[in-house]
Amino acid sequence: MDRILGIKADFLTSTHKCKIERIAAGNNLAVRYFTDEADLDAAIDQCEILYGYIPPAKLPRATSLRWLACASSGVEQYTASFLYPHPGVILTNSAGAYGITISEHIIMTMLMLMRRMPEYTAIAASHQWKSLGRIRSIYGSVITVIGTGDIGTAFAQRAKAMGAAHIRGVHRTNKPLPRCFDESYAVEDLDFALAGADAVVICLPETKETENLISRERLELLKRSSVLINVGRGSCLDQDALMELLNTGKIAGAALDVTTPEPLPADHPLWKTKNLILTPHISGNMTLDITCDLGVGMFCDNLTRYCRNQPMKQVVERSIGY
Amino acid sequence: MDRILGIKADFLTSTHKCKIERIAAGNNLAVRYFTDEADLDAAIDQCEILYGYIPPAKLPRATSLRWLACASSGVEQYTASFLYPHPGVILTNSAGAYGITISEHIIMTMLMLMRRMPEYTAIAASHQWKSLGRIRSIYGSVITVIGTGDIGTAFAQRAKAMGAAHIRGVHRTNKPLPRCFDESYAVEDLDFALAGADAVVICLPETKETENLISRERLELLKRSSVLINVGRGSCLDQDALMELLNTGKIAGAALDVTTPEPLPADHPLWKTKNLILTPHISGNMTLDITCDLGVGMFCDNLTRYCRNQPMKQVVERSIGY
Numbered sequence: 001m002d003r004i005l006g007i008k009a010d011f012l013t014s015t016h017k018c019k020i021e022r023i024a025a026g027n028n029l030a031v032r033y034f035t036d037e038a039d040l041d042a043a044i045d046q047c048e049i050l051y052g053y054i055p056p057a058k059l060p061r062a063t064s065l066r067w068l069a070c071a072s073s074g075v076e077q078y079t080a081s082f083l084y085p086h087p088g089v090i091l092t093n094s095a096g097a098y099g100i101t102i103s104e105h106i107i108m109t110m111l112m113l114m115r116r117m118p119e120y121t122a123i124a125a126s127h128q129w130k131s132l133g134r135i136r137s138i139y140g141s142v143i144t145v146i147g148t149g150d151i152g153t154a155f156a157q158r159a160k161a162m163g164a165a166h167i168r169g170v171h172r173t174n175k176p177l178p179r180c181f182d183e184s185y186a187v188e189d190l191d192f193a194l195a196g197a198d199a200v201v202i203c204l205p206e207t208k209e210t211e212n213l214i215s216r217e218r219l220e221l222l223k224r225s226s227v228l229i230n231v232g233r234g235s236c237l238d239q240d241a242l243m244e245l246l247n248t249g250k251i252a253g254a255a256l257d258v259t260t261p262e263p264l265p266a267d268h269p270l271w272k273t274k275n276l277i278l279t280p281h282i283s284g285n286m287t288l289d290i291t292c293d294l295g296v297g298m299f300c301d302n303l304t305r306y307c308r309n310q311p312m313k314q315v316v317e318r319s320i321g322y
Numbered sequence: 323m324d325r326i327l328g329i330k331a332d333f334l335t336s337t338h339k340c341k342i343e344r345i346a347a348g349n350n351l352a353v354r355y356f357t358d359e360a361d362l363d364a365a366i367d368q369c370e371i372l373y374g375y376i377p378p379a380k381l382p383r384a385t386s387l388r389w390l391a392c393a394s395s396g397v398e399q400y401t402a403s404f405l406y407p408h409p410g411v412i413l414t415n416s417a418g419a420y421g422i423t424i425s426e427h428i429i430m431t432m433l434m435l436m437r438r439m440p441e442y443t444a445i446a447a448s449h450q451w452k453s454l455g456r457i458r459s460i461y462g463s464v465i466t467v468i469g470t471g472d473i474g475t476a477f478a479q480r481a482k483a484m485g486a487a488h489i490r491g492v493h494r495t496n497k498p499l500p501r502c503f504d505e506s507y508a509v510e511d512l513d514f515a516l517a518g519a520d521a522v523v524i525c526l527p528e529t530k531e532t533e534n535l536i537s538r539e540r541l542e543l544l545k546r547s548s549v550l551i552n553v554g555r556g557s558c559l560d561q562d563a564l565m566e567l568l569n570t571g572k573i574a575g576a577a578l579d580v581t582t583p584e585p586l587p588a589d590h591p592l593w594k595t596k597n598l599i600l601t602p603h604i605s606g607n608m609t610l611d612i613t614c615d616l617g618v619g620m621f622c623d624n625l626t627r628y629c630r631n632q633p634m635k636q637v638v639e640r641s642i643g644y
Contacts, residue, residue: 100461100485101457101459104433104437104459104460104461104484105433105437107430107433108429108430108434108439111427111429111433112430112434112439114426115427115430117434120601120604121440123602127586127588127589127590127593128588128602129585129603130585131603131607131609133609134609134610135423135604135609137422137423137610137612138426139422140611140612157483158483161479161483161484162426162429162483163422262451264449267449268449271446278446280445280446280450280451280452280453281451281453282442282453282457288457288458288459290459290461290462
């Protein structure tokens with residue numbers, strides 16, 4: 001019986017499939033595409049490799065599994081060891097595929113907040129033609145980026161090119177960062193990195209260390225004119241404190257693409273919070289051609305490495321969570 | 323009697339005033355600030371120089387005028403010779419002050435259109451949490467910039483840094499353009515510059531040559547997935563044709579910061595046009611600190627040149643219109 005590579009992913013083009021199948025064919029792997037959960041259920045126990053979006057609850061039945069390749073960047077739902085039939089399963093994510101799309105989301109929402117676009121949208125809805133006065137710009141701003149991986153770096157490069165005055169990168173350790181960052185802060189020095197910032201961008205994974213990292217006390221360090229954008233995970237942030245600060249005008253605005261919980265219930269107070277741009281976890285996803293191309297490219301590279309017993313990339317250290 | 327520099331501008335800080343007054347004092351110029359039109363009326367005939375926002379209808383009474391320094395970039399209201407008491411009046415604009423603020427507006431609205439933000443705003447208003455699917459990006463796009471002055475160039479630099487695949491600059495002549503443009507087109511070749519573009523940006527002044535330059539026929543050259551942004555003047559564009567193309571889905575979206583007429587009447591059909599982001603001529607203006615600083619800096623430089631009888635900058639050639 002052939003070894004099986006099972007794929008559950010709705011974003012693959014025929015070019016992507018062709019690329020994957022060519023590598024599989026050269027390595028005695030049969031490719032099976034699962035279009036729904038019943039398909040997946042019927043064959044999950046035969047798959048040596050699973051790629052795409054696999055519901056975590058199905059993993060205990062994947063008794064032949066040796067490698068789970070997630071199409072997402074955040075894999076907090078896949079780190080618990082009880083999910084896996086045996087401890088040797090390799091877990092990889094697709095960190096590196098999302099920098100372009102998410103950095104464009106951050107640039108867009110930051111400018112919308114700085115240029116008062118939610119207010120302009122509201123007055124346009126009532127057909128009013130008037131200027132609201134002073135605005136702010138990325139040009140000349142001090143920006144703090146918390147999480148300096150692919151996404152944080154892609155954003156910092158763009159903000160720098162737009163004339164940001166000073167970009168502070170906050171990382172677990174104070175390692176040297178790419179040139180687009182002006183300064184590197186260790187996470188213990190986060191308070192200093194927040195003080196005086198015009199904009200704060202959070203691109204953190206969900207881990208034990210990041211939970212409530214942006215606490216009420218830290219949010220209160222921000223200046224009144226600052227804006228905050230979260231594209232990481234909702235759990236990083238004290239959401240109740242943020243709502244209070246926004247509703248009382250203690251910070252100028254925020255954009256959340258991630259919340260607690262998700263999906264956000266229709267009666268949740270976040271929907272009615274002032275100066276908040278709320279998007280339904282769409283800053284990443286496989287909705288941009290380049291994201292899909294990069295994700296599939298990374299998977300194919302890893303597939304070759306796996307078949308050749310070479311060291312793999314994007315391997316998640318489950319105890320850390322990314 | 324002192325020679326008088328009259329200023330009508332609500333955006334000046336005390337630092338700006340100090341800077342202007344220092345130069346004036348060294349050149350036997352008295353500075354007068356006009357806070358309302360009555361102030362201006364009472365002294366306009368004594369002013370040798372006028373700076374700021376001067377209503378064109380008042381100019382015929384400015385019998386001592388030698389230099390009119392407009393704080394705006396577009397000066398189409400100031401080019402008619404009958405406005406001036408004598409033909410020797412120098413007209414300057416503030417082209418060069420607006421590149422940063424308007425390019426940030428263009429980047430913002432382009433991303434909003436490409437990432438379907440108006441639709442996401444609408445579903446957020448009804449508290450719905452769902453993905454709308456495919457989006458597009460500046461990364462990898464072919465972008466046509468019509469008008470390659472300060473604003474068009476500032477935008478092209480930013481789009482290039484964000485990974486735009488190819489930027490076409492359209493100019494009156496096909497002169498060599500800054501490095502951020504991949505290709506230079508003369509305006510006669512505009513049709514070729516529009517074909518296949520993912521995004522079209524119009525940053526043209528209002529002149530005889532630019533009127534209806536983006537005609538119905540030219541709008542029909544655009545592909546269905548393309549987006550169009552106008553930050554120049556409403557007269558450049560066949561607005562009725564644009565509304566039709568948007569309402570019938572023949573182009574993907576547009577953002578207009580300038581319209582015909584302005585202000586736009588509350589019952590104008592533009593307000594209800596599909597996939598259109600409408601802003602009330604606020605992409606520029608003196609609403610950003612850096613714009614004010616640059617504008618005042620340019621005026622002060624020119625003031626020194628004027629007093630020393632040196633060649634001035636930003637001089638408008640009235641027959642061309644910019």
